[in-house]
Structure formats: C-alpha cells, structure tokens
Ligand SMILES: Nc1ncnc2c1ncn2[C@@H]1O[C@H](COP(=O)(O)OP(=O)(O)OP(=O)(O)O)[C@@H](O)[C@H]1O
C-alpha cells in the first residue's frame with residue numbers, strides 16, 4: 001500500500017507543538033508530498049521561535065520514517081518573517097561577520113552558514129530557460145575537476161532536475177544513520193539532485209517553503225565531504241523563487257550563462273542584477289551556443305549571433321569567461337548522460353570548458369585573495 005498524506009497526518013497528529021496543540025492543527029505545515037515511499041514537507045514558524053520547534057521537526061521526521069512503507073522522510077523547519085515580506089538583502093560582502101562562503105541564513109537575521117567542509121559554492125544561472133545552464137554546470141564541474149579540485153554538483157532545479165539525465169544516474173542515494181543522505185559519485189564528481197529521490201514522472205507541485213526546504217536539506221543533510229568547489233545548477237528565471245535561493249544558498253559567486261542573442265542577454269542582465277541585489281559577486285558570463293560549425297562541411301554560422309555575451313560582459317564590467325560553440329556532440333553527449341568533459345576529454349569542446357573552469361578558478365582566487373579567509377562559524 002502506498003503511503004498517503006492521510007497516513008502522514010495521522011502520524012503527525014500524535015506530535016505536540018511547543019504550545020501543546022497537535023502538529024497538524026498549528027497551521028505551520030506546508031503541503032505534504034508523499035510519493036513512492038518518500039515524504040517531504042516543511043514546518044514554517046516565526047523566526048523568533050525556531051529553536052523551540054527544532055525538536056518538533058525531529059519528532060515529526062522520526063514519526064514519518066516509522067510509518068510502514070516510508071523509505072525517506074525530509075522535514076524542514078523554515079522561518080517566516082512577519083508580514084510575509086521577502087527576506088531583506090544580505091549585508092554587503094566583507095561586512096563582519098562574513099565567514100568565507102556564508103551569507104544571510106533564513107530566519108536568523110545574520111549570514112547564512114556555509115556548508116562545513118565545502119570551500120566555495122558557486123551558482124550557474126541565467127535569466128532565461130534552456131540556454132545550457134545544466135550542461136555548462138556539469139562540464140564546468142568536470143573542468144574544475146581536471147584542475148585537480150574536489151568538486152560537487154548540486155542540482156537546485158527542484159521543479160525540473162537535470163542531473164539524473166545529464167549524468168545518467170538512476171540509483172537512489174543511500175541514507176547514513178537514517179538521517180543523512182550519501183551523495184552519488186560520478187566521473188569523480190560528488191552529486192546530489194532531488195531527481196535522485198523522486199521519479200521523473202512524479203508531478204512536482206511544490207509550494208515556496210517546500211522548495212526551500214528541499215534545497216536546504218540537500219545542502220545540509222547530505223554528506224558532501226570535503227569539497228573545494230560546489231557548483232549549483234540553478235533553475236531558470238529571476239523570480240522570487242530564484243531570488244530566495246540566491247539568498248539562502250551561501251554563494252561565493254555566480255556564473256551567468258547566456259546565448260549571444262539580444263533576448264537572452266536581456267535575461268542575463270536580469271540574472272546579474274539579481275545576484276548583485278543579494279551581494280553575490282558575478283564571476284563572469286559564459287557565451288553558450290556561441291557559433292555553429294557544420295559537422296558535415298565545417299562551415300561556420302552564427303545562428304544566434306556571436307560575441308554578444310562578451311560585449312555585454314564588457315559593458316557591465318564583469319569578466320567574460322569564454323564561449324562554447326553550438327555543437328551536435330555537446331547536445332548528444334549531454335542528453336545521453338555522457339558529458340563531453342568526461343567522455344571526450346581530448347575534444348575541443350572539453351578544452352573550451354576547461355578554459356572556462358580556469359577562469360572561474362582565477363576569479364574565485366582573486367576574490368579570496370582580496371580578503372583574508374575568515375573562520376567558518378557553524379550555528380547549531
Ligand atoms: N553548446 C551546446 N551545443 C549544443 N547543444 C547544447 C549546448 N548547450 C546545451 N545544449 C543542449 O540544449 C538543451 C538545453 O540545455 P540545458 O538543459 O543545459 O539548458 P538549461 O539552461 O539548464 O535549461 P533549463 O532552463 O530547462 O534548466 C539540451 O538539450 C542540451 O543538450
């Protein structure tokens with residue numbers, strides 16, 4: 001018998017909130033997603049009472065895990081600001097205390113806490129969908145790996161996760177001690193995606209808090225180990241959901257992917273503005289699908305134009321990180337789960353991604369050198 005929402009609610013009704021009321025009656029629960037033995041939901045409370053609710057979250061998670069048929073349960077505690085306004089912009093970078101890759105943590109009013117063991121978290125983003133963020137994220141990660149770095153990839157596209165397909169991962173992450181998840185390793189990368197937990201066909205009707213809780217758990221309840229860089233594949237767009245993510249993931253920088261044509265560049269500009277708004281440095285722009293070289297005749301055609309992103313980077317005063325051609329082999333390897341950076345390392349395309357990775361590393365290094373590496377403070 002599949003586990004239903006009602007089963008979950010029945011288990012939760014035996015748990016008391018700090019006020020003594022049964023948990024389902026407190027109005028703090030998000031939608032409950034129960035699918036294929038996996039249960040996810042969040043508890044949203046006022047920022048001031050988060051600590052009192054942490055044991056409730058733990059009880060709820062344990063109770064759900066104890067329901068016969070439940071394999072995984074993720075319950076997150078999220079804090080809500082009064083009046084429902086968006087979280088304020090994070091303080092300027094470098095403002096104390098600004099430990100390494102950390103910025104404002106939701107509900108705690110300060111900086112978000114870095115992920116212990118992870119040196120730098122960078123986002124790969126764009127304002128527009130389908131410009132090649134996920135493909136770039138994976139191949140950039142492989143390029144960074146080739147530079148000798150220990151690299152992880154987090155798929156933050158909760159609505160449309162790409163990593164299962166791009167890396168042909170069908171296995172489920174194992175749990176460690178019943179509470180933490182072990183990420184999957186592929187091509188030397190440590191990777192995690194909500195898509196590893198949920199079947200592709202499952203409709204994803206996530207409410208805002210659910211999205212955040214899933215992301216928070218993938219950041220903090222996964223055994224990432226020691227990483228030099230975690231590359232976060234962001235969902236498309238610059239709406240509230242993306243802004244919140246940009247604020248809540250402790251990012252050291254963002255790589256913006258754009259195709260060369262004007263329309264995409266307008267969206268790229270929005271993406272850059274979004275990261276600036278939350279004080280995340282833009283490491284630079286990648287021009288994807290830059291030029292097309294016919295695999296048969298070798299003729300070059302600039303389908304979306306060429307050089308638009310380089311020009312835009314210059315105009316906006318952000319680094320230009322490099323260009324990747326529109327290439328059949330990139331699409332084929334990407335869609336077959338055999339990323340070109342791993343499976344055709346000697347190709348010109350893999351070299352293009354490595355060159356981009358080198359520039360990203362240089363940008364990260366430049367940022368780190370500009371200010372002394374601060375100590376990481378871990379909130380309990
Ligand atoms: N340089 C390239 N040459 C050829 N095809 C590419 C290139 N980059 C990406 N693609 C293809 O374009 C499609 C979209 O790429 P991808 O999924 O990486 O984009 P995305 O920006 O992450 O999309 P979404 O906004 O849906 O998350 C895929 O089929 C991918 O294989």
Ligand SMILES: [Mg+2]
Pocket residue numbers: 133134135157162233234
């Ligand atoms: Mg994508």
